[in-house]
Amino acid sequence: MSAVDTPPAPIVRAAPTHHTQQRPVHWGTVLRLPYAARLLTATLVSRLPLGMTPVALLIAARANGHGYGVGAALASLYGLAVAVGQPLLGRLVDRRGQTRTLMAGAITSAAALLILAAAETLNLLIAAAAVAVAGATAPPMEGVLRALWPAITPTRRHLRAALALDSGSQELVYAAGPLTAVAAAAVAPPGLTFAVAAGLGLGGALAVAASAPSRRWRPAQVRSGALGALRSVGMRWMLLVLTVVGGTLGALSVAALTASERHSAQWLAGVLPAGVSIGALLGTAAWTALPLPASLSRQLALTAAVFAAVWVPLSLDPPPFAALALTVPPGMAFGALLTCAYQVVAELAPPGTLIEAYGWLIAAFGLGQSLGTAAAGVLEGPWALPAGTATLALVLSAPVCRRLAVRTAAAPSPCPSPERPS
Structure with missing residues (x-):
């Protein structure tokens, strides 16, 4: 029985001191909770394409003979597609559940990145279409993880620490992502970077989707309306x-x-x-x-x-x-x-x-x-x-x-x- 299903315990008047109750929970405590480290790591890995792809597009465009403007335009298109897709896919998760939505989005986004790996930016129409699909179908991993934290944290203090750990660790995506893209491009053709991004994004998303907390998560049975x-x-x-x-x-x-x-x-x-x-x-x-x-x-x-x-x-x-x-x-x-x-x-x-x-x-x-x-x-x-x-x-x-x-x-x-x- 999960923490959410556990009935309230009898009230004990000899409660801990105020100092003990208010003592903050540290990140190490959060990471030792069941599933916490696995879910956080898998989510960060699944989001690395968000940091890798814009840099990879700039590198590929230059390698294929285009100017910086073309690479910047493709990178901007990717960012716009991600911004459009995240709330829409988030709404789909809220209504249909996590597992199928995450798997469908991860597979589609990875397939689009593999098209970029093969075609690079030689044909700009194909590249633009693949970029738009890869960004728009990138699964909403950040929102999914934050929806799972209440199920795996036992107290409000643990939840607050988990959210802080979550938001702080997201900086790693935009530090490690570009570095990974540059490192891959330095030792192989530019297209390999897109293939690496596809593998990381797909693997991380499937690891979250296959986890017990994600499979147990159920959407709220309420009507959210058009807005x-x-x-x-x-x-x-x-x-x-x-x-x-x-x-x-x-x-x-x-x-x-x-x-x-x-x-x-x-x-x-x-x-x-x-x-x-x-x-x-x-x-x-x-x-x-x-x-x-x-x-x-x-x-x-x-x-x-x-x-x-x-x-x-x-x-x-x-x-x-x-x-x-x-x-x-x-x-x-x-x-x-x-x-x-x-x-x-x-x-x-x-x-x-x-x-x-x-x-x-x-x-x-x-x-x-x-x-x-x-x-x-x-x-x-x-x-x-x-x-x-x-x-x-x-x-x-x-x-x-x-x-x-x-x-x-x-x-x-x-x-x-x-x-x-x-």
């Missing part, structure tokens, strides 16, 4: 916040490039985004380690405020080494904000739309990154742009905080649920 997760007003506001947060990170890459040219320090272009990624991992770890009795609305307000504040020093255009040091705090604030955002999305998602809601989260953030990069390119990458969008994210988070506060006030007595003991 699905978007029928929640609070959800729509939260997606707007995430779009602006994505814009902040998208503007960073261009700001780092222009800063490297201003200061004649070419290494800044790659190191500054890496500093943010390292900070994000540190931020999620630190956020997990903090005992937070505050309500979710206050946690969101706090993380959004810190995220806005820590970008201000960079707007002063500091010298190279100072800029590198100053990118870590925004990364840490981003890690904490994103971890909190996952909890907010889970709270605001209408019943039966959780995986779709996580798909919209990914789509909103990806769209924001694209818009932020484009805007920064037009404005020639000023540091003031990410600072301004971070402040806008804080302003837009206010309606979300109000709705969360109203939900908290309207909720019944804060007695622990037998389904999720605290």
Whole structure:
């Protein structure tokens, strides 16, 4: 019998001390839970194509005699297809279950990548069609894993730590993915990178689909309506916040490039985004380690405020080494904000739309990154742009905080649920 099926135990008045109850759960504790390490590892492996494919497209386009513009256009098409497909496939999982949807998406996406492995980018029509299919049918692994965490974590504190571990580890996809693509292209024809991506994506997705928690997972028997997760007003506001947060990170890459040219320090272009990624991992770890009795609305307000504040020093255009040091705090604030955002999305998602809601989260953030990069390119990458969008994210988070506060006030007595003991 699972934790969800277990009836509440008799109330024992000699409860543990407050300190024991509030002691945070660490990532190692989460990874020792049954299925946790397997599911997290398989999910990360299945998502590596998301980090590999855009770089592989750039490399293949150059190797096939095309300009950077063609490779960039194909990479953008892939990103757009992923952004469109994630919420739609998430809705399908919410309605039909995980196993068949994951297997169908993984097989279709892998087949499209294998077409790219054979044809590369010699025929642009074939390449564009394969890219679109590969992106649109990539299974919503991130949302699926987050829907499974409540089934394998015994308490709310374990769940909070699991979500933080999950969001922090996603940085590995966008660090290891490009490195894997470059390494494969260095020792073999460009097409091999697509074949490697196909194998990793398919293998990871099938490992999750074959796991007991995924096979036991059942969709909620509710009607979500045509709007699905978007029928929640609070959800729509939260997606707007995430779009602006994505814009902040998208503007960073261009700001780092222009800063490297201003200061004649070419290494800044790659190191500054890496500093943010390292900070994000540190931020999620630190956020997990903090005992937070505050309500979710206050946690969101706090993380959004810190995220806005820590970008201000960079707007002063500091010298190279100072800029590198100053990118870590925004990364840490981003890690904490994103971890909190996952909890907010889970709270605001209408019943039966959780995986779709996580798909919209990914789509909103990806769209924001694209818009932020484009805007920064037009404005020639000023540091003031990410600072301004971070402040806008804080302003837009206010309606979300109000709705969360109203939900908290309207909720019944804060007695622990037998389904999720605290």
